[in-house]
Amino acid sequence: MNIKTDQATINTNDAIPYTKEIDLTFPPLSCQLDSSNLTCLVGPHRSQLRAYLQMLAGISIPEQGMVNILGQQVSELDQLGWKKFRCKVGYLSGTAPLLSVQHGLMNVMLPVLYHTDLSFRETAAKARAIMAEINCDFEPTTYPALLTGFQRLQLALARALILEPEVLFLDVPFNDLGAKEREKMAKLLGRYKLNRTVCMIGGLQYPRFLEQHVKQIIYISEHKIISFNSWELFMQTADPEIRNLLSIL
Amino acid sequence: MNFFGNIGRQCIKLFLYVIDLTYFLLNAISVWKPHRNLYNRAVYSVFLDQLILTGINATAIVSFLAVFVGMVIASQLVFIMASITGANDLIKMLARLILSEMGPLITGFVMIGRSCSAIVVDLGNTKIRGEIASLEYLGIDIDDYFVLPRIVSMIISQVILALIFSAVMLFFGMLFSALIYDLSAQKSITELLSLVSVKSLFIFMLKNCLFGLIVGTVACFHGLSVENSPTQVSEQMQKAIVRSIVFLLLVDGYFIIFTL
Numbered sequence: 001m002n003i004k005t006d007q008a009t010i011n012t013n014d015a016i017p018y019t020k021e022i023d024l025t026f027p028p029l030s031c032q033l034d035s036s037n038l039t040c041l042v043g044p045h046r047s048q049l050r051a052y053l054q055m056l057a058g059i060s061i062p063e064q065g066m067v068n069i070l071g072q073q074v075s076e077l078d079q080l081g082w083k084k085f086r087c088k089v090g091y092l093s094g095t096a097p098l099l100s101v102q103h104g105l106m107n108v109m110l111p112v113l114y115h116t117d118l119s120f121r122e123t124a125a126k127a128r129a130i131m132a133e134i135n136c137d138f139e140p141t142t143y144p145a146l147l148t149g150f151q152r153l154q155l156a157l158a159r160a161l162i163l164e165p166e167v168l169f170l171d172v173p174f175n176d177l178g179a180k181e182r183e184k185m186a187k188l189l190g191r192y193k194l195n196r197t198v199c200m201i202g203g204l205q206y207p208r209f210l211e212q213h214v215k216q217i218i219y220i221s222e223h224k225i226i227s228f229n230s231w232e233l234f235m236q237t238a239d240p241e242i243r244n245l246l247s248i249l
Numbered sequence: 250m251n252f253f254g255n256i257g258r259q260c261i262k263l264f265l266y267v268i269d270l271t272y273f274l275l276n277a278i279s280v281w282k283p284h285r286n287l288y289n290r291a292v293y294s295v296f297l298d299q300l301i302l303t304g305i306n307a308t309a310i311v312s313f314l315a316v317f318v319g320m321v322i323a324s325q326l327v328f329i330m331a332s333i334t335g336a337n338d339l340i341k342m343l344a345r346l347i348l349s350e351m352g353p354l355i356t357g358f359v360m361i362g363r364s365c366s367a368i369v370v371d372l373g374n375t376k377i378r379g380e381i382a383s384l385e386y387l388g389i390d391i392d393d394y395f396v397l398p399r400i401v402s403m404i405i406s407q408v409i410l411a412l413i414f415s416a417v418m419l420f421f422g423m424l425f426s427a428l429i430y431d432l433s434a435q436k437s438i439t440e441l442l443s444l445v446s447v448k449s450l451f452i453f454m455l456k457n458c459l460f461g462l463i464v465g466t467v468a469c470f471h472g473l474s475v476e477n478s479p480t481q482v483s484e485q486m487q488k489a490i491v492r493s494i495v496f497l498l499l500v501d502g503y504f505i506i507f508t509l
Contacts, residue, residue, distance in 0.1 A: 083388045085388070093379075114289060114291035
């Protein structure tokens, strides 16, 4: 397989995620995630999809095969290289929460304070600016426990974006949101997918978002991996497994 | 046979635990590499928070405890010494007892009860809620951000609190002795200062640094040993407290043997 090493893409070649707790079969994944494109992984097992997403995000090293992210092979990175690499890759998780002992603003500031030499004041200004951009209309120094699920997700998005990553991973971003809030979140995410490679799981929780923005859908189950180049092709498929998955939604 | 087998298994378990703990500490310290900016703002802010929680906030209770323990120890010593030799060696005994034993040990126990348990609960709950994992996704080193600031602040707090405890305890102990036994406070202080040597001060500092290191490391190790169940938090807290006390007494025993 010809591996493209474009600076803003992710390539995988027969990659199988490393998992020790999930008792599922993982078929090898060969795919390419292009710049400014939104790719969604769908399938019947969320834990399986998350394992693939974390492998694509460089959080876990593949058990087999190769994953190339932004021209770098994750398995070859040393500790310092991995830290620098993580600044280029944002990861928003709808289930992994913010740090509860720090207030909202500090949570957003944290990656900048840790990875850069910006002063505290400059970092705070940057964090406030990004929070305003994301329409955080609450007091920035509120602790996460006192915020709603949507407000916490807004902060998590701000935290994932503050280092201006080239690639953004969304792990069930519509998790635990009401219909109105899903719509608002979809608008926000739609805005931030521009000029970035975006890959997500949990997109079927709000199909309208996929309908509007998705460029590639990768269906992953225990037996097969099928790639679709548009939402329409995915919806029109006659594959019985996918039809079954769609009928459950 | 089964009895000896059990003892053997427990010894192996203890040995492996000590190896795990040492590896954990070395792994945490290995974060400090040449490329690492020592003044990392995120880490520094956690360090200050921890210093306030474990050190500054404990000053009042440690001082309060020192006043009463000082008076109790002094009154007992006065009573014993008066019945044996008169009050000749009272100050010497008080200084030795407080500086080499009571100060570091009682402060260590306060740190275990107050801060060690707090660290285990804090880290354990943070891990269960998935907050640690989400920081790892951002490239934040867990040892750097969670472990090292807690251990360093624990060492500094233990040294400073033990100094405060010893000073307050000595002062009130001598004051109380002077009141009961009609000693000259000025003479007692002069005698006490003449007893404090560079060597005794060095041993005092070293002992307290080790105590802080042990309590901080054990607390972080057990806090991060929590996996996914809230019941593990109390379980790990219990283990951390008991093991910290055992290690503290072992180290203290070592110091007694080699400094007598």
